[in-house]
Amino acid sequence: MTTIAFIGLGHMGNPMAANLVKAGHTVLGFDLLQENLSIAVANGVTVAPSAESAVADADVVITMLPAGKHVLSVYESVTKEAKSNALFIDSSTIDVESARKAHEIARNRGLLSVDAPVSGGIGGAAAGTLTFMVGGSVDAFTKAQPILSQMGARIVHCGDAGNGQAAKICNNMILGISMIGVSEAFTLAEKLGLSHQALFDVASTSSGQCWSLTTYCPVPGPVATSPANNDYKPGFAAALMLKDLRLAQDAAKSVDAATPLGAHAEAIYAEFGAAGNEGFDFSAIINHLRKTHRED
Numbered sequence: 522m523t524t525i526a527f528i529g530l531g532h533m534g535n536p537m538a539a540n541l542v543k544a545g546h547t548v549l550g551f552d553l554l555q556e557n558l559s560i561a562v563a564n565g566v567t568v569a570p571s572a573e574s575a576v577a578d579a580d581v582v583i584t585m586l587p588a589g590k591h592v593l594s595v596y597e598s599v600t601k602e603a604k605s606n607a608l609f610i611d612s613s614t615i616d617v618e619s620a621r622k623a624h625e626i627a628r629n630r631g632l633l634s635v636d637a638p639v640s641g642g643i644g645g646a647a648a649g650t651l652t653f654m655v656g657g658s659v660d661a662f663t664k665a666q667p668i669l670s671q672m673g674a675r676i677v678h679c680g681d682a683g684n685g686q687a688a689k690i691c692n693n694m695i696l697g698i699s700m701i702g703v704s705e706a707f708t709l710a711e712k713l714g715l716s717h718q719a720l721f722d723v724a725s726t727s728s729g730q731c732w733s734l735t736t737y738c739p740v741p742g743p744v745a746t747s748p749a750n751n752d753y754k755p756g757f758a759a760a761l762m763l764k765d766l767r768l769a770q771d772a773a774k775s776v777d778a779a780t781p782l783g784a785h786a787e788a789i790y791a792e793f794g795a796a797g798n799e800g801f802d803f804s805a806i807i808n809h810l811r812k813t814h815r816e817d
Contacts, residue, residue: 589619
């Protein structure tokens with residue numbers, strides 16, 4: 522099977538790497554945190570002493586890192602040590618400009634690369650049901666698809682370099698906006714004396730239907746698996762939603778796109794985070810809205 526280097530073994534990276542081990546690949550992992558490395562070892566990953574040593578014999582290099590600056594720093598370093606036919610897959614969620622710079626670094630070293638951010642959260646990473654939004658050449662996508670399919674259930678080629686990141690931030694802008702809309706509706710319903718279940722039964726089968734309602738309902742009861750039934754433990758943390766909304770606004774400014782609802786959603790999540798709620802699931806935004814009074 523394939524030898525894979527996996528750099529970035531956090532909440533998402535570790536279960537993704539574990540699924541590659543289960544698929545029979547040799548996975549060499551590196552992370553800056555010892556606790557992440559300990560989990561990786563328990564999952565069958567072989568720990569490398571550095572990122573550079575991890576990639577030296579790898580056929581595929583996967584990165585899952587916090588921000589664009591980290592991806593670019595790693596690419597500048599490890600592409601020098603990679604095999605000439607290695608494929609680079611970046612599954613971090615970063616800005617489009619940095620993603621395209623990462624492709625350029627790989628291309629200048631004669632390496633194929635894709636940006637392949639994910640949707641599906643920690644649960645999807647563990648279950649191997651992630652959606653991958655992939656940007657890059659057809660050749661790179663064709664080479665990456667078999668590897669990605671062992672970590673995810675849906676692999677979508679979104680176009681050229683950076684388009685995977687573009688798809689991710691557009692999707693998550695929709696998600697952030699829709700969760701606020703659903704939360705506002707439940708907050709209004711509470712004040713009007715309408716039960717959570719009644720609103721859910723109507724909206725989930727009517728024109729208000731959306732993923733934020735039917736799969737991730739922000740109130741306890743109607744959807745048993747939603748974080749609302751588990752004290753809003755993530756899931757998808759509010760801090761990550763704010764990160765994605767900011768990435769969307771940065772992208773919108775760079776191309777002069779009007780996204781007023783996206784900008785408002787960013788402001789609302791920023792207020793929520795500043796109040797100490799970054800570690801809660803993003804659906805906990807309903808608690809923030811309950812405390813917010815109407816301004817006329």
